[in-house]
Amino acid sequence: NCLRLEKEYVHYSYTEEQYERFCLQRYFLLLRFMEYHGWRDAYLCDSDLLIYEDLSNLSMGQYDAAFSVCEYPVYFGECASPHCSYWKRESLENFTGYILDIYENRRDLIETIYQYHCEHKVLWVSAICDMVWLTGWKQQMIQQGMRFLNMNEPLERNGESVVWDHN
Numbered sequence: 001n002c003l004r005l006e007k008e009y010v011h012y013s014y015t016e017e018q019y020e021r022f023c024l025q026r027y028f029l030l031l032r033f034m035e036y037h038g039w040r041d042a043y044l045c046d047s048d049l050l051i052y053e054d055l056s057n058l059s060m061g062q063y064d065a066a067f068s069v070c071e072y073p074v075y076f077g078e079c080a081s082p083h084c085s086y087w088k089r090e091s092l093e094n095f096t097g098y099i100l101d102i103y104e105n106r107r108d109l110i111e112t113i114y115q116y117h118c119e120h121k122v123l124w125v126s127a128i129c130d131m132v133w134l135t136g137w138k139q140q141m142i143q144q145g146m147r148f149l150n151m152n153e154p155l156e157r158n159g160e161s162v163v164w165d166h167n
Contacts, residue, residue, distance in 0.1 A: 002028045008103035012114045012128035023130040024099060027082075031092045038090065058157060064091040064136060064141070065150035067134065068164070076120050078085040080134040084151060084164060091146065098137045099130075156160045 002025050009024070011017040026044065034042050043055050060066060067085035071078050087095075102109055110128060117127050138148055154161035 001031075001100060004100055008100070008102070010107070010110060012110060014127060015129070020129055024133075027092060027096050027099065027130070029086070031089070031096055034087075034089050034092070041086065041088045044082055044085045046089060049084055053162075058155065058162065060086045060149070062147060062150045064088050064093075064146040065138075066151050067138075068151045069135070069138065069148075070152055072122075073120065074135075075116045075132065076135040076139060078135055079131055080138050081131055082134055086149070091141075092154060094141070095134070097138050098140075099133050102133060 003023060005028065006021070009021060011020060013020045030042060030044055033039075041060065045051065063085050063086065065085065068081040068083070069078055113132060114128055138146075140149065149155065151164045155164075156162075
């Protein structure tokens with residue numbers, strides 16, 4: 001599927017194309033890694049994060065995915081960030097399918113969002129990037145009953161709050 005994405009990708013961002021391509025490819029790579037090892041779930045963390053906890057101790061099973069979401073004046077009205085995220089394999093399969101569908105069949109959506117960001121002067125957000133697609137996918141999946149944890153909110157564990165510090 002990385003090859004399909006590579007073939008169809010169009011670049012609408014102020015950041016370097018190679019960087020944006022990798023930001024999208026990482027989901028496909030993680031999915032392939034999970035499939036190869038037979039994992040049902042996994043965390044995706046940027047390389048500059050420090051982890052001080054055994055993440056397997058966190059009870060995330062009630063969620064289909066977890067990542068940071070905050071309000072932003074962009075097309076979807078919010079911005080989801082995967083820099084520290086939790087994924088069930090089925091959810092990641094669904095999300096990678098969503099990405100492929102956009103680039104193969106929904107070029108109109110890419111143009112619409114890009115124009116919106118130009119008109120509202122929010123290109124500083126990166127214009128079109130994986131976070132845009134993560135946000136749109138999350139909004140669509142909530143309507144279909146998927147359960148998400150906003151990692152900007154504390155997670156209760158054994159009567160204590162777990163806080164995700166994204167700085």
